[in-house]
Amino acid sequence: MATKAKPTRGVETGTYEAYMQDCPAVALLSTISNRWVSLTMCTLGSFGDPMRYSHISREIPGVSQKMLTQTLRMLERDGMVSRTVTPTVPVRVDYELTPLGQGLYGVLSQVRDWAADKSDEVDDARALYDSRQTDQ
Amino acid sequence: MATKAKPTRGVETGTYEAYMQDCPAVALLSTISNRWVSLTMCTLGSFGDPMRYSHISREIPGVSQKMLTQTLRMLERDGMVSRTVTPTVPVRVDYELTPLGQGLYGVLSQVRDWAADKSDEVDDARALYDSRQTDQ
């Protein structure tokens, strides 16, 4: 809503036209808008406390350890998640949202809640769409 | 936040453990958490009025027509977007968010705004992380 500004003309490089240009915000939004990123953030955020690798893994249906490790590394690199290694034997590794990550979780959880609330409506829309393609 | 409920035990099929199971909400969240979906929704939502195909295409940096068409079809099927064909010559096609889509835009725009606000912080975190890997 903040960036809403109707275009005065449909000309290139207009103020509105440029709002979504090659800026870092679009790149970051693209990074966030990823299946494993959102599921990982939601898992970590809704648990609230530090979680062990295996725990996270169990919480996210269908994630492979490769994808989970890769996603956690990316989130750590981006400052969303902190990784704590406890050199016991065997090793214990805990992941936790940073304050930055908690901020993202705040908005992502709204998306998750919206999805949970509207999934029935979406299913209905799909069924309707598909039936129209089938018969017609 | 609504689904927050600490686990009483780390046992499988516990109430918390199951919160993100094979339910349709996770599937829908996975569908939404997609680069082109979020960029398309944000473009349509921030413009507010019906947009022509070519206009949307110009607004989203780096999208191919294949991906845009595919994404718009998916969003139409899911009831987020309505597609209006005006049989002029040449054809004019307009896309617009449905009420359902506007609801999703409401939460997605928060994610976009968060990304716009925090992109600098994330860049710093990346630079710090990378420097630690390089030297040491």
Place this chain on the structure above:
DNA sequence: CCGCATCCTCTACGATACTG
């Protein structure tokens, strides 16, 4: 102008096996 069809490339991702 809109967008489907085809072809082709590349990488995201899963499966498996191996280490500290």
Place this chain on the structure above:
DNA sequence: CAGTATCGTAGAGGATGCGG
């Protein structure tokens, strides 16, 4: 337990050309 490394495949996604 928490990874890394390697390999193979399916699907994402770009380029091009045609059709209503």
